[in-house]
Amino acid sequence: MRLYADRWPELTAGMVLIDVSDENATTALTAARVPLAVQFAVQTTAARLGAVRLFGDALVPDGAPPLARQAAPVVYGPKSLAATGAEVASSLDSAEQVKASVVHPAAWGDRPTIVIAAAGQPAAAVEAQRRLAELSSRGCLIIADTTDHYVHYAQPDLIVRSVRDIHEPRC
Known part of the structure; x- marks a missing residue:
């Protein structure tokens, strides 16, 4: 997803990244x-x-x-x-x-970006996801109310709301 957004920015209105792997x-x-x-x-x-x-x-x-x-x-x-x-x-x-x-400062410019992380992760993992959100001037990090890797199962409403609100992230 991140490579797609980098290569075809004109086709990417925004991103909702869920429990992202740290490269x-x-x-x-x-x-x-x-x-x-x-x-x-x-x-x-x-x-x-x-x-x-x-x-x-x-x-x-x-x-x-x-x-x-x-x-x-x-x-x-x-x-x-x-x-x-x-x-x-x-x-x-x-x-x-x-x-x-x-992965470089301002990589995504002002493209709306929401990074959703499962709760209870080590501080370093949360910080990596926070840095990822900061690649956009309109990026933000949301910590889900679940420790489960399957955030989309545990909190589908959070995922749907994030996708619907991507143009105006509420973080």
């Missing part, structure tokens, strides 16, 4: 690249063999919202897992592209 926090991902690739290959194969039918929502992490449990056949289906594996594999390349082109 500088790639050390752990670099070390985990091969094990993650193996993990997703195994999970994709297991899904093709019917693991989702056998184990259902037991595959869903504890504390996941009910909608995530209901969507387990889709989320843990072979195509979804393969897509997630490909996304993880490309994350390092994406982070490097973002660092090279998007």
